[in-house]
Amino acid sequence: MLKEKLQKFFKIDRRWIFLLLAVMLFIPIMKPLGLPNKTISRDVQHSFDFMDKVPAGSFVLFSLDYDPSTRPELHPQAIAMIRHAFKKNLRVGVVTYIAGSTGLIAEIFEKVPKEYSKVYGKDYVVFPYMANPVAVMTQMASDMYGIYNKDEAGADARSLPVMQGIKNYKDMALVVEITGTAMLDYWVAYVGDKYHIPVIGGVTGISQPGYGPYLQRGQLKGLLGGMKGAAEYESLVKVPGKGTSGIDSLNLGHLLVLALISISNIILLIIKYL
Amino acid sequence: MKLIKKYIPLAIVFTFGVLTLASYYVPHKVSVDYTELVSQWENIVYAFAFLLGLISLFYSHYNKIARKADGWGYSIFVFVGFLAMVIPAYISGGKQGSETGITLLGWSFRYIYNALSSTMFAVLAFYIVSTAYRSFRIKSKQAFVLFVAAFILILGKVPLGQIIWDSVLGWTKCGVSDVIEWIMSVPAVAGKRGIMIGISIGAIVTSFKIIFGIEKQYLGKD
Numbered sequence: 140m141l142k143e144k145l146q147k148f149f150k151i152d153r154r155w156i157f158l159l160l161a162v163m164l165f166i167p168i169m170k171p172l173g174l175p176n177k178t179i180s181r182d183v184q185h186s187f188d189f190m191d192k193v194p195a196g197s198f199v200l201f202s203l204d205y206d207p208s209t210r211p212e213l214h215p216q217a218i219a220m221i222r223h224a225f226k227k228n229l230r231v232g233v234v235t236y237i238a239g240s241t242g243l244i245a246e247i248f249e250k251v252p253k254e255y256s257k258v259y260g261k262d263y264v265v266f267p268y269m270a271n272p273v274a275v276m277t278q279m280a281s282d283m284y285g286i287y288n289k290d291e292a293g294a295d296a297r298s299l300p301v302m303q304g305i306k307n308y309k310d311m312a313l314v315v316e317i318t319g320t321a322m323l324d325y326w327v328a329y330v331g332d333k334y335h336i337p338v339i340g341g342v343t344g345i346s347q348p349g350y351g352p353y354l355q356r357g358q359l360k361g362l363l364g365g366m367k368g369a370a371e372y373e374s375l376v377k378v379p380g381k382g383t384s385g386i387d388s389l390n391l392g393h394l395l396v397l398a399l400i401s402i403s404n405i406i407l408l409i410i411k412y413l
Numbered sequence: 414m415k416l417i418k419k420y421i422p423l424a425i426v427f428t429f430g431v432l433t434l435a436s437y438y439v440p441h442k443v444s445v446d447y448t449e450l451v452s453q454w455e456n457i458v459y460a461f462a463f464l465l466g467l468i469s470l471f472y473s474h475y476n477k478i479a480r481k482a483d484g485w486g487y488s489i490f491v492f493v494g495f496l497a498m499v500i501p502a503y504i505s506g507g508k509q510g511s512e513t514g515i516t517l518l519g520w521s522f523r524y525i526y527n528a529l530s531s532t533m534f535a536v537l538a539f540y541i542v543s544t545a546y547r548s549f550r551i552k553s554k555q556a557f558v559l560f561v562a563a564f565i566l567i568l569g570k571v572p573l574g575q576i577i578w579d580s581v582l583g584w585t586k587c588g589v590s591d592v593i594e595w596i597m598s599v600p601a602v603a604g605k606r607g608i609m610i611g612i613s614i615g616a617i618v619t620s621f622k623i624i625f626g627i628e629k630q631y632l633g634k635d
Contacts, residue, residue, distance in 0.1 A: 153543040160542050174572040178590045207527040208534035239530065242522035245515070271459040274452035281445050285453075333437075344570065351602035352609060367570055390573040392538070397567055399546035400560070407550060 142413050145406050156399070163395050167387030174390060176370055176383070182354055183371040186339045186361025190220065190313065195228040197312035198305050202326065203247075204272075206239025209319030209343055215369035215382035216341040217317045218247055223376045225255035229312070230301050231263040234287070236272035236322060241291075260299045265291045272322060276329045280308055308334040317341035317363075323350070327358050341368065423626045430624035497525055562596055569593040 193199065201221065205213040224231050233244055244265060257263055266287045269275045278286045283306065290296050304310055314336055316326045323340045331338035337360045340350060344365025353359040363372055366389050369382025433451060436444040474488035501517035509516055515523065551557050568574035569589040578589040622628035 149547065153547075156543045156546055157539045160539055172573075174576065176572045177575055178588070180590065181594060207530035210527075210531060239522075239526065242519060242527065245519060246523075269456075270463065271452075271456050274455040274459075277448055278452045281449060285449060348566075348597055348601045349605055351597050352606050355598065355602055365570070386572065390571040392542075393567050393571045394573060396542055396545050397564060399542065400549045400564075403546050403549065404551050404560075 142410055145410050148406050149403070160392065160395060163391040164388045167391055171384060172387045172390065174387065176367075176374060176386065179371045179375065180364075180368070182362040182364070183368050183375070184361075186220075186363060187223070187372060187375045189337065189339060189360045190223050191227065193227065193229055193312045196230065198230045198232060198310060199224050199313045199315060200311050201231060201233045202314065202316045202318070202322065203233060203235050203240050203244055204237045204316065204318040204320055204322045205243070206237055206319070207243065210243060211381070211385060212343050212365045212369065213317050213319055213341060214243060214247075215366065215380050215385070216363045216372065218251060218380055219369055219372040219376050219378070219382065220315055220317070220341065220363075221247060221251055222254070222378055223372070225251065225257050225262070226376065232301070232305070233263070233265045234275075235268050236270070236275065237320065238268050241268050260294070261301055264296070264299055264301045266296070267291045273325055273329055276325060280330070280334055283307055308336045311336060314338045315341070319343050319346075327353055331358055419632065422632055423629070427624055427626065430620070434624070494529075497521055562600070565589065565592055566596065
């Protein structure tokens with residue numbers, strides 16, 4: 140009798156689970172729990188420390204390759220790292236190899252530079268979308284103006300003050316790649332390893348464990364993983380953003396997954412030995 | 414005919430394959446110039462591939478609509494989505510609206526593409542949670558190890574999990590972040606390295622097979 144009752148749990152209409160998750164995600168969005176993020180993971184700390192030590196005025200290349208599907212995790216990472224770069228008075232260049240990124244990049248640069256009184260063309264530049272990333276990365280090694288002769292608005296890239304003294308990777312201090320694709324592997328293999336330029340990555344939580352070998356060998360100087368990585372970087376930069384506010388929903392969502400897996404397996408055990 | 418359809422393509426693949434491979438290891442100006450030239454050619458080919466992909470997509474969905482195949486209604490949205498992005502781009506001609514401060518394409522991106530793409534991905538979360546409940550069965554020792562590792566990783570990924578760990582296992586003086594760091598740097602890296610080496614060897618072997626004309630499937634059936 141009890142066995143049959145318990146078995147009913149596995150036949151539950153999945154829409155109830157959908158509803159439960161929706162409620163769990165919705166509550167913290169409406170009323171944030173404000174739980175403290177106690178720890179900063181090693182790889183996020185390394186990313187912060189590396190960027191922090193780059194001398195003011197150096198050129199940092201940001202490759203922002205994510206679209207709205209991975210926006211909740213990666214957009215806060217990009218914003219936090221660009222804030223840090225501006226705070227340190229670094230020159231910022233932005234490239235992208237995902238067409239869907241262009242609108243998100245525009246959103247970042249509509250807002251963030253104003254917070255630090257940064258001027259387009261003098262302190263930062265955004266380059267247009269390019270297809271075929273590996274070919275572009277290879278080309279940039281000798282002369283980046285062979286591909287990026289104009290900025291996003293069509294102005295001559297060479298004449299922009301922010302690009303003075305920048306011709307190829309040798310003139311850059313750091314590459315930061317934020318992506319929900321395999322683009323970070325390309326930056327490591329075709330640029331970081333080959334031209335000895337430091338690379339820092341920002342990836343989705345699900346792909347984070349895959350970059351362990353690169354971190355251990357020093358091929359990646361640091362890594363931000365998912366929304367937690369963004370929240371940690373925001374706390375290091377001391378400007379809370381969407382990463383910090385989104386972590387509450389993530390809290391409850393993750394715990395719901397754990398609770399559901401545990402409950403279903405406990406029920407299975409009871410059914411087996413009943 | 415065999416010369417045009419078989420031998421010339423194989424010769425082109427062999428020549429460019431060997432030259433491109435060599436250029437990666439030769440830091441001479443000639444090699445760098447060659448890489449630059451091929452990169453530019455590649456971009457041109459890429460642009461044609463985009464166009465070809467678009468035509469193929471439209472053709473396939475047009476056929477679905479014409480034949481009223483299963484789910485043909487969804488195919489209409491391929492065209493609707495395409496036009497919703499392309500028409501505003503052409504109409505605005507890159508000019509920003511005086512009130513919005515963005516172009517019409519920017520508006521379409523922000524309020525159509527952004528919302529649709531995020532929604533599609535967000536739906537995944539609901540399926541994952543539902544599947545986790547129904548399908549994650551611990552039926553073997555290996556599955557149990559996987560469950561324990563996943564449990565700790567998920568728990569440690571959020572502050573609430575860290576609080577729970579500290580209150581239950583705080584007496585061990587071993588924080589959840591230490592355990593995660595160990596899982597990520599030892600077993601996860603070992604597994605990932607094995608996979609990466611396997612994939613790389615596979616890719617190298619396949620590349621050589623293509624360069625030396627052993628693998629010819631890309632030439633088609635004729």
